[in-house]
Amino acid sequence: MKAEGYSALHEFWINLRAIPDHVYRAMFRGGAPKTDRTRSSFIFGNVFLHLHSVRTHLWSLRWSTTMGLGIMTTAAFLITLITGILLMFYYKPYPDVAYQSIKDIHFIVPTGRFMRNIHRWAANVMVIAVIIHMARAFYTSSYRKPREFNWFIGWGLLVTTLGLSFTGYLLPWDQLAYWAITIGANIAQSPREITDALGITQWVDIGGLQREILLGSDKVGEEALIRFYLLHVMILPLTLLMLMAVHFWRIRKDGGLAKPADADERVAEEAKEFYPVFTDAPTKTYHLAAVVKGKTPAVGSGPEHTVPSMPHLFYAELGVLMLTTLICLALAFVSDAPLKELANPLVPENPAKAPWYFLGLQEIVSFSAFMGGIGIPMLCVIGLGLIPFLDREKEGTGEWFGGPGGWKLVKWSVVVGFAASIAVEAFAIKFGWLREWFPDIPQLFITFINPGTVLTAIYATYSIWAVKKYNSTRAGALALFTCFLCGFIVLTVIGTYFRGPNWDFFWSPSDWGGH
Numbered sequence: 001m002k003a004e005g006y007s008a009l010h011e012f013w014i015n016l017r018a019i020p021d022h023v024y025r026a027m028f029r030g031g032a033p034k035t036d037r038t039r040s041s042f043i044f045g046n047v048f049l050h051l052h053s054v055r056t057h058l059w060s061l062r063w064s065t066t067m068g069l070g071i072m073t074t075a076a077f078l079i080t081l082i083t084g085i086l087l088m089f090y091y092k093p094y095p096d097v098a099y100q101s102i103k104d105i106h107f108i109v110p111t112g113r114f115m116r117n118i119h120r121w122a123a124n125v126m127v128i129a130v131i132i133h134m135a136r137a138f139y140t141s142s143y144r145k146p147r148e149f150n151w152f153i154g155w156g157l158l159v160t161t162l163g164l165s166f167t168g169y170l171l172p173w174d175q176l177a178y179w180a181i182t183i184g185a186n187i188a189q190s191p192r193e194i195t196d197a198l199g200i201t202q203w204v205d206i207g208g209l210q211r212e213i214l215l216g217s218d219k220v221g222e223e224a225l226i227r228f229y230l231l232h233v234m235i236l237p238l239t240l241l242m243l244m245a246v247h248f249w250r251i252r253k254d255g256g257l258a259k260p261a262d263a264d265e266r267v268a269e270e271a272k273e274f275y276p277v278f279t280d281a282p283t284k285t286y287h288l289a290a291v292v293k294g295k296t297p298a299v300g301s302g303p304e305h306t307v308p309s310m311p312h313l314f315y316a317e318l319g320v321l322m323l324t325t326l327i328c329l330a331l332a333f334v335s336d337a338p339l340k341e342l343a344n345p346l347v348p349e350n351p352a353k354a355p356w357y358f359l360g361l362q363e364i365v366s367f368s369a370f371m372g373g374i375g376i377p378m379l380c381v382i383g384l385g386l387i388p389f390l391d392r393e394k395e396g397t398g399e400w401f402g403g404p405g406g407w408k409l410v411k412w413s414v415v416v417g418f419a420a421s422i423a424v425e426a427f428a429i430k431f432g433w434l435r436e437w438f439p440d441i442p443q444l445f446i447t448f449i450n451p452g453t454v455l456t457a458i459y460a461t462y463s464i465w466a467v468k469k470y471n472s473t474r475a476g477a478l479a480l481f482t483c484f485l486c487g488f489i490v491l492t493v494i495g496t497y498f499r500g501p502n503w504d505f506f507w508s509p510s511d512w513g514g515h
Helices: 008-017 019-027 036-044 069-088 095-107 112-139 148-168 175-188 192-198 206-215 222-253 309-334 356-365 369-390 406-431 443-448 451-470 473-497
Strands: 055-057 306-308
Touching (some): 036 306, 095 112, 095 222, 112 309, 148 356, 148 369, 175 222, 175 356, 192 206, 206 222, 306 309, 356 451, 369 473
């Protein structure tokens, strides 16, 4: 019905002019959040922010607590997702046209090269950030009760991230991609090293089955490209999104980030700088919610030493998002994503190298495919997954390098981790290993006694020593985790910079004799 004194046509004109203001009010009904209550309503009423808690503890806002690594990982994933969708408009996942479509993106499509560069660098930033984020969670004992399940989810995120990056490696269909995936397929087939030695491959061929599941065939071809493409653009991203949702939700339900027991006392002075809590009168009662009491860590806790997540936490997250974007853009400007010649199954790359984050594994795979590609990685995954259930101590929770031994133990573990890996590698490179000394030695000896297993045994022995010295499973975990981290760095550096044709050791690529 038209308003009194106005014609319908005039009222229609007034409503038409007011559309932008009405649309804005419909989207942001409460206006700008200026008080604690409206800030809370802002989070409650926003589907994208609902996973956040209304208030954030001052300890969690400290830069040294998380260094923003979780948000950096998420930001890198979002950048990868957006640029990946843009690249999908031009990419064709078939061997006869895949390489040409990548060349078109690189050389013809406007801004295509820049989008591909950003996609590649954001993926690398994501891998680095998720590894360091995992290390941060470990060194601050953030896996302890009630966060054991979220530690599992974190491992799932790490494995899915590596899988996401690895499956994208094949899509350019160039020599680099083709032979890197061939290495991955050979690792999947490595259980044959055991079944061949036992003479049972004709009845039990686990390695062959794994290779066929991965490639859809016995070689890298059209079936493999389709499988990797679907995994890369659909299955793994959806898996990652679901795991991230559970991960964020569990952080909230488990009482936020892990904090030291005396965190309130440590931030007491900082809390005085902020305004008091609950300045507005509540407008709702708790109704039935007051009848029962939950069991989550947040129940029964007051809002002391906390600040509204809006704007304090959101501004911090926005800052990390902008920093991550800046890093990816800067790297994309100075370095192009690699693209070698068209994949040729008849001309193997020498050396054929996996993505950089798998080069540490490739280094020990060169001694034993089974132990390097499956045996030792499985031991690491199972061992680290069980840490929350083996370490039931409470001392040092929420603190960097907390617990018995502390920073001093970590420093010694760094020395042991680097020294042992460099010594074992130097010995194997200089003097060879069992096969060079005893050409007729059974393969099972090579499988279970190689530089990779020797290094693992040294690390395990050192970890047991730490458990006994400090009478603490946490100390043993600190020693073992640090050693493996150092070993991963040393092996990755050797595989990246010092391995050339036939996987021989070279001090410089200029010493390569060609192939």
